[in-house]
Amino acid sequence: MLSRLQEGDTCLDLVLNHVEEAVQVVNREGITVYYNQVAADMDGLSQDEVLGKHILQVYPSLTLETSSLMRVLETGKPVLNQQQTIVTSTGKTVTILYSTFPLYRNGVLIGACDISRDITKIKELSERVMELQAELLDSKTSGRKKTKNQEMGNFTRYTFNDLIGSHELMVKLKVLGQRVAASSSPVLVVGETGTGKELVVQSIHNASPRKHGPFVAQNCAAFPATLLESILFGTVKGSFTGAEDRPGLFELADGGTLFLDEINSMPLELQSKLLRVLQEGVLLRVGDTKLRKVDTRVIACTNVDPEEAVRKKELRVDLYYRLNVVSLRVPPLRERKSDIPALTSHFINMYNRKLGRRVTHVSEETGMLFFAYSWPGNVRELQHAIEHAMNVTSGQVIELEHLPAHLRQLNNSGTDSESMVVKGEHSLPEILKNVEKRCLLEALQKSGGNISKAAVQLGIPRQTLQYRLKILGLLQKYNS
Known part of the structure; x- marks a missing residue:
């Protein structure tokens, strides 16, 4: 069968190029031997760019463990009706519904076949419907309407497909960003002014399990230390003149993401308090003695070299190491x-x-x-x-x-x-x-x-x- 595919069975090719599903066949070594036009259109690639190449070379976001084709080649067992989000070598992010089958000849495993369908738009529409239902329910129970600014239900608008570019550096950034999105670890995004760091941050949030939670952004250079502390951690009544019982941004972002831009501009004394929240998941409002537990993911950004900021004592070294669990560099346009x-x-x-x-x-x-x-x-x-x-x-x-x-x-x-x-x-x-x-x-x-x-x-x-x-x-x- 595979030899026929490699030679190019014209009749079969005509049929498979007119079905709605993407069809890809690999041999025992993981080399693509058949790839129909639907698959090429879905991935944004030409058939010549895929045929004769290893599956992991074409899809940089996949590994031996996450590729269903490689898993089927390893186990000889089918994988049925699964959903997966991948990044192609052109930087396109696609959500697919797929089934992968082993191919046997005379009882010997000779390859694997993947049949998939692009459900990116369907997934986006279904999620939007869920968000609208949640907003409608909230408006009925609270007696007020949601603002129209909540473009994705959390005041964000960007996903990884809004990061334009197929350069190798951008593809790697999207692949790593997709992987990072699945966890709750802190992330440090580094890049020059104007490179699109906030687009990356919003994309991580909207690809994460927290995407239906709040997304709160704060520029650390915008306020003096005393005011920034109350903004981040909240206040209790009487802690200072005019203070009220108010939650800070950490509490407002509970269950979601807090984006701290220009983290190196945050005063050092506040950085120590931020470190405690990151390590222990608890905070003290200004003037309070009660610890409050929060589940907030922090993504920080800086437009300067963070190691240089540490040397200049603009960034605490312990905070840098805590934030630098995962570091993403957004490449400059040059x-x-x-x-x-x-x-x-x-x-x-x-x-x-x-x-x-x-x-x-x-x-x-x-x-x-x-x-x-x-x-x-x-x-x-x-x-x-x-x-x-x-x-x-x-x-x-x-x-x-x-x-x-x-x-x-x-x-x-x-x-x-x-x-x-x-x-x-x-x-x-x-x-x-x-x-x-x-x-x-x-x-x-x-x-x-x-x-x-x-x-x-x-x-x-x-x-x-x-x-x-x-x-x-x-x-x-x-x-x-």
Whole structure:
């Protein structure tokens, strides 16, 4: 049977490409030998990217223990009607309902077959219905309505599918984030300003068992020490002038998640109290003598190197080690420039809806400039650049002239030490062409000369990469 699949049974292929289920078959070693088009569409991959590759290579979020195909190959027993959330190699998060069967020939196990269906939307809709039912019940019993700001029932809106990007660093971040979400351990998220740390934090919360609980966020740099203490831990009447019996954010987030941004800005004396809550699960309201138990998961963020913050005595070393049980680094945009086209398209679509515009794409020169720039403000800076351009353009294409002034004047600014050093005899198009060439060559080198893999790394269609290679006179060298 497997030899027939490997040779390509045309009739069977026609049938399996028209069913609603995704079908994947692996041989005894875990190598994919059949993969229908439904599976390819569900995973956001091409059949060529999966066939002939090991199952764990294609799905980085899976392990020998969590992959049903590998488990069936190990035990020889079927796995029926199971639900699982996976992250594909393109960074897409998918929830599937699947059954996996062993394949025997003459009593000998020769492979396994997985039949699955994408239920991501169904799962989201069912959860939303449950949330609406809970809100309706609460409004009936309390006599008040929920606010419309509760977009997911807990004042959050982002999931892992809102983290745009298929670069290896982003895929790893999503995979680890999904795994971390299942526990209640503290998490430390590290990343420069504008990289999207809060998106990661909200995604962890909404992928966790606490997703129906509260999500409470607080910037630790926003208030002085005395006020921040009462905000976090609460107060009792008479503890200071005007104080009332009020719960703090820890109690308000009980059963859910408390997001503490800029944790290194929290005064050191408060950090010791935070450490106690993390270690013992109890707190004292300001002015109180009664210990209160809380079940609140803490996710902290910092935009500076936490070890540097420890050296500067901005962060207690014991608190750092307690928070650093799980550490997630959100990469800056300059380290994942292959995601720029996908991010650009996402922001164009977003502002088309908000501003009522019909912009379709950026010009070739603008796209090259985006690749050349170092983006010190990261994804947020790119978003603001797109928003600026779409406010001033009247056409369907974003040209260089529509960009903010600091981007238009890059050839004179000398701010990007890596790629914006402009020599008098070179024009901006020449510089951008050289930068583009270097980016393409680096992607091809990492992919071993495979154009399809390089296109995935760069976040562009294979045809676009082939066209750019042709323009740069490199296509014949890498055409395979």
